[in-house]
Amino acid sequence: MTTSVFLNNDRAMPLLGLGLYKTTDAVEVEDAIAAAVQNGYRLLDTASAYKNEEFVGCGIAKCGIPRKDLFITTKIWNNAQRLGDVEGAFQRSLDRLGLDYIDLYLIHWPVPGCFLNTWKDMEKILESGRALSIGVSNFEIRHLEELRRVSGIVPAVNQIECHPLCYPKELIEYCQANDIQVQAYAPLARGAYLDNDVLCVLGTKYAHTPAQIGLRWAVQKGISVIPKSVHPERIASNAGIFDFTIDQEDMDLLDTLNQNYHSSSIPEDLRDIVF
Template identity: 60%
Template sequence: MSLETHSILLNNEREMPMLGLGVYKATGNNEVENAICWAVEAGYRLIDTASVYKNEEGVGRGIKAASVKREELFVTTKVWNNAQRMNDVEGAFNRSLERLGLEYVDLYLIHWPVAGCYIGTWKALEKIYSSGRAKSIGVSNFSVQDLEKLNEQCGIVPAVNQIEFHPLFNHPELLSYCRAHRIAVQAYAPLARGAYLNEETIAQIAARRGKTPAQIGLRWSVQQGISVIPKSSKKERICSNAQIFDFSLTPEEMEALTALDRQQRTASIPEDLLGQYEILSK
């Protein structure tokens, strides 16, 4: 089984799957390896990790143990804040490749827009992209203002902006900006860490559709053309999260879910950025 036909065409003409496996905090004994193997069996082809997750080695083992060739997988990792401040982006990238046991990644992201650093970091990513060791480059947690600064000072438009996005936390202005500049939006924490699974509106739609609340929330995102990377290390949930391409929500259902927005962030901002980080534009 493969879900690879459900993909987004990035602005550098490469395909990115609409559904991926997030592995944040998956550091238990064989936890990430098992999750990747189950996900691949369920049709996932995108694996999202980061240097700060401390599990790139496990991701590499999971990729090697998976039932498909590496070329069939879309692997993402990210550069962390300390490497930006130390001007060690190239070194951080090389260490990530070594831990993953890969010759290239499909997507390399700036994890957070560190003030005074992220322009230089992006220029370093542009060099990595030119070398072919990252097939696409992008950003994470960037606001419209951050993206505009990149546009003014750099040569390559990010292929992806990965942000927290779910029915309780919408970004219409940011989404509009990204669409206008052909920057694909990818949702992390698309299940809001479970915060909306008991919402009455979602529960009613789920019951009517014979789906789970999680599937309804994920479908709401992908139906807007937003890639999702729900995190799970449980086989049943990994498989269930993939069952989102066999139905569509009505315009009325989509509007009802969008109306749940209350700017509820469920992921934390790193402590070293609390003093300077601006909350993403609505």
């Protein structure tokens, strides 16, 4: 069963990764990474805003997996975009992680008046070989269209919140039609659907947990998922999504659960801005 996807620059990216949002205890980060790689994870997702890149770097160094077999993602935060300090921000992330290159570097949010210039600077980082792919996060269709008007480099990834309660079908279809890989953060909606009746019934039907049903729903759509956890047993359980297939009628049923429910929120520095 397929466990990876190919990005638009022919690089493979795992369909399952470990999200490291708000994990800021050094031991906790290292233990989570150790548990993840033991359960077959090879993608680790962090960001400068998470304030844990240094700990992630230590976890990478200690995990026993060769660097070439890992896929590391990090992101540039809003203030660095406003300052025009893309190169500096990238280098600081690289230094904190203790790496020579990043597999995927993302614009964390489309800061108005900034993200087009940020993208131009990221193109230079891509050309330098220090980022093997570049992409975006939290971009809507209009932001992607703006990028397309100024750049010939299509984002490799658009990382968005996506799960059965938040299914932005139009955006996903746009990305897939334009060869932009969708990656779902908060794919468990931070627990919001784990007691949902439909997820529970399907969990019984397929002998998997509601969390596994939600994650499998996404990967069956070709969407990469990066569930966040620091608990070894949950990290292991979240990896158990490649040994079954959800029937199409049940996939369609899960699609109907969409409530445009967001478990994440817009950063404070963007809340008063229409973007």
